[in-house]
């Protein structure tokens with residue numbers, strides 16, 4: 001029997017080229033780090049199965065190229081994503097400013113239900129820092145998105161980030177499921193409960209079964 | 211691979227996207243002047259997409275198992291009866307009083323219910339959920355349907371008649387197929403003059419099996435919903451047999467001469483029951499969409515390419531009986547400029563194994579084109595309410611550069627093929643409490659302009675047919691809008707058993723004063739629909755109390 005899992009969650013990493021998306025994913029999936037920079041071509045993905053509250057959750061994490069020239073391809077992957085990591089580089093002011101653009105890109109292309117998280121990566125490089133942690137937090141509050149500073153190199157908060165995003169998605173799922181209870185809803189176009197019409201109901205019409 | 215089409219999934223890209231894009235600062239993703247990909251980049255991306263497709267197949271099988279499990283529970287349930295458990299049939303006892311399910315309101319014994327979390331409903335007295343309702347919800351979560359708003363693609367597990375193809379074996383085949391090249395696969399097919407081309411999963415094994423089996427039998431393996439129906443809902447099964455028997459004889463004759471369709475029916479009739487233990491060829495756990503045989507011949511004297519579409523085998527079934535009306539669309543890619551050179555074959559009706567035997571010619575193909583261009587063949591199901599894609603294959607023209615080539619291609623479907631052009635987003639939900647079909651007309655997109663100002667003033671009329679209550683509904687009018695958002699909800703009293711005999715008809719109109727309203731498009735959903743329309747309808751019946759949302763193309767003919 002193939003290794004099975006309870007849920008498949010599809011995540012996506014976006015952000016400017018060189019901020020460390022691939023490195024973060026490499027740290028999370030292989031627990032390794034590579035100092036050399038090989039810019040991602042188009043798209044890639046990695047798989048890791050994690051345990052969340054006793055459930056096996058398979059994460060399919062899409063890594064996108066930050067380079068503008070792959071934008072058409074990469075945006076095509078927004079729509080199927082349940083969670084998106086927005087990554088900037090704390091040593092690169094421009095990549096931080098661009099987070100707003102990336103968020104617009106999400107609004108434009110992703111499902112409205114998508115969970116988001118902002119990562120300020122390379123926080124190990126304190127001497128070269130251009131973006132303070134406070135500014136990251138401020139931005140996150142502005143957009144009401146969770147935020148954490150990470151280092152793919154020192155393996156700081158990478159696990160935490162993915163687990164948090166996965167947990168948030170799972171929580172949203174549970175909440176949706178509760179909300180989908182067929183409790184009577186009020187609305188303008190509601191059907192009037194037509195009591196006389198209610199015939200002795202058959203088994204088929206009654207239960208949520210076939 | 212279809213990156214672009216995925217981007218359109220579930221959303222109307224037009225106004226919103228454009229206005230958002232306009233708001234972007236210039237220079238950032240606003241200017242989309244992306245240089246074309248180099249061949250090696252394209253290959254790298256294609257390899258990733260292929261890897262993802264493998265994963266999708268595994269996922270489709272997992273969801274299929276969830277669906278099958280639920281179906282199994284449904285079948286073995288006793289059904290509601292006074293003072294007995296709906297699931298196990300146990301009668302009420304003093305120490306084990308029956309509980310009422312908060313969802314379906316049937317009674318079930320304590321062993322067959324679960325306590326719903328207390329935070330859920332502090333006001334409600336109903337604290338229990340029957341195992342069936344609980345399992346339905348579980349499936350909704352585990353399949354990802356909660357997010358995608360409809361059940362994702364799934365493949366039902368085979369019914370085990372022989373132990374030859376087990377799940378694990380398949381997944382091993384999938385893995386093994388992982389990195390090997392297509393050439394490798396061609397070699398691994400002994401004794402066949404044909405070759406299989408990308409994309410391949412476990413195709414080669416199954417194709418061999420298929421060929422060695424007597425042809426009528428291979429129709430036993432069907433895709434998703436039709437398979438479910440064969441052992442699902444009694445009302446539907448009935449309907450299905452009816453429609454088989456009532457099929458006009460003319461239709462039988464025509465397809466009969468071609469073999470499969472006719473023999474399929476006669477075999478089915480002879481079979482006492484679908485779930486009887488009859489000696490049956492192994493149903494193949496086939497993740498694919500069938501195969502297509504073609505011949506390519508290039509004539510450099512006339513610079514023409516002759517493509518003969520011979521036949522297809524094992525296509526997916528698009529209608530209730532598991533048959534389709536396939537035709538092929540052929541195109542040489544990449545296109546030059548905006549000039550599109552598409553050709554199509556005739557339609558072969560009511561079959562999964564069409565014999566096309568038709569040759570089409572492309573002119574103006576140079577010898578250098580042969581080295582860089584390829585031909586794409588897409589199979590569609592011919593339906594007046596919108597032709598759904600059933601699979602496609604692409605072959606490099608260099609295959610026939612030296613000599614004519616006969617090829618067998620594995621078909622695949624780009625997962626994100628959402629309709630384009632004039633379309634409508636509908637949500638359906640059968641509400642078991644209200645005993646009504648709730649239809650939410652969400653939005654329209656790319657509606658045709660009918661007024662001189664370049665817009666239309668669209669509204670939607672909808673009714674069920676037949677409907678004992680003769681309910682007719684209308685949305686509001688959205689003035690000057692080709693991408694209207696309605697989000698209006700309408701109810702039709704009906705029962706699930708009735709739904710399988712009813713059709714939902716929608717027509718979209720442009721409001722005009724002083725003259726008749728202009729017709730903008732129509733859509734019919736019902737058990738007699740095909741493809742994605744059938745799936746939407748059946749999902750709504752099979753999974754009540756859930757919102758099923760889907761885009762549908764509008765047809766410009768008024769069938770009423």
Ligand SMILES: Nc1nc2c(ncn2[C@@H]2O[C@H](COP(=O)(O)OP(=O)(O)OP(=O)(O)O)[C@@H](O)[C@H]2O)c(=O)[nH]1
Nearest residue numbers: 017018019020021022023035037040066151152153
């Ligand atoms: N010091 C330090 N360097 C890092 C860290 N993360 C990534 N890098 C380096 O930053 C460079 C770029 O990292 P990538 O992960 O390839 O960047 P990317 O975001 O995937 O870039 P594109 O694929 O072009 O979009 C590499 O040289 C990495 O070694 C980090 O946390 N700390």
Ligand SMILES: [Mg+2]
Nearest residue numbers: 021022039040
């Ligand atoms: Mg990268």
Ligand SMILES: [Zn+2]
Nearest residue numbers: 295298319322
């Ligand atoms: Zn019971």
Ligand SMILES: [Zn+2]
Nearest residue numbers: 311314340343
């Ligand atoms: Zn129930």
